[in-house]
Amino acid sequence: MDILKLIRKRRTIRKYKNKRIPKKILNKIIESAKWAPSPHNCQPWEFIIIKNTLIKKSFISLLYRGLNSFLTPVKIILNRSIRIIENAETIILVYNNNNFSKKINKLGEPYFSSSIISEIEGISAAIENMHLAAHSYGIGMAWLTMPLLLKKNINKFINTKNELMAVLTFGYPAEKGKCLRRKHLSEIIKYIKYIWKNVM
Template sequence: MDILKLIKKRCTTRIYLNKKIPHKIINKIIEAGVWGPSIHGFQPWKFIIVQNRKIINRFSKTILSKTQITETYANTLMTITARTIKNAGTIIAIYNSRNFTNFAHQFKKRNYTKISELSEVEAISAAIQNMLLTAETLRVGSCWTIVPLFYEQEINRILDTKDRLLAIVTLGFPAEKGRRTKRKPNNIVTKYIA
């Protein structure tokens, strides 16, 4: 498939079939992430794959437990995310190991730390994009969500890690066809300087 067609075809999936994704497929998706662009080869990503139903339900309950203390719009996002997580057969918690930031910290310049942290986020975001596109080619639906970042401490306790949570990607075989949202025309988001 032409890469641009694939990018345009891929859309978020929030409702999944009750069918387990084989480890072979999950491993291909992770491999695509690992081959994403990296900062000087530091590869700051760490993936925790969860297929344990009890843990997935705990994630969902953790998010739902906070919906009463936030405003309406945030409640809606949290409720949708909690449902998506609960419905997924596989969750990938994506972490920043901060290995490049720790390396840059030795130079004792604050600016280096800030730039290195941003570089790690950019590399991990590119890894996630690779994973989503690979999932699409394998007929696996996906949803990249950041709502769980509000509950990083709780999720880290559940997963027994101290790394920096950057995203959660839900995976599953789609129960329905998603819709791609419209995009702004190129001329609105692009400026050429010749």
């Protein structure tokens, strides 16, 4: 398929069928993440997969318990994300191991801040690869960051000190997903046509 067509047709899918995703397909989706670019090829990503029904149940009840500490408007939005996770066949927690920025830390600023951003950009590229790969295999995915509000609880559950970057939910689509308007090219492009005098 033409790459632009694939990119344009991908949607966030928040409702899933009760149908198992074969491990072979799941592995291919994760394989796509592995080939994403990352700063100095540091590959800062780690993926924790939750597929087991009992573990999923226990994870979901942890998230619902965590809701109580938030004010109502946040509670409502966060509750929506938890419902998406609850409905998913597979949940993948994406972690940043920060190994690259930990090394760069010795060099101080501005290198450290830049390494932190670079790691995040690499991980974002990996997640987008997964989004596109999932779509190409007929699997729906949602990329969620609202649940990061519960990262302390989630990290305790996983027993990790790594930085939670996103919660990804997967399943065979039970909805088409809404195609939201994208800005016109003219709204996002700016060609530089002259050089500011004060920088010369």
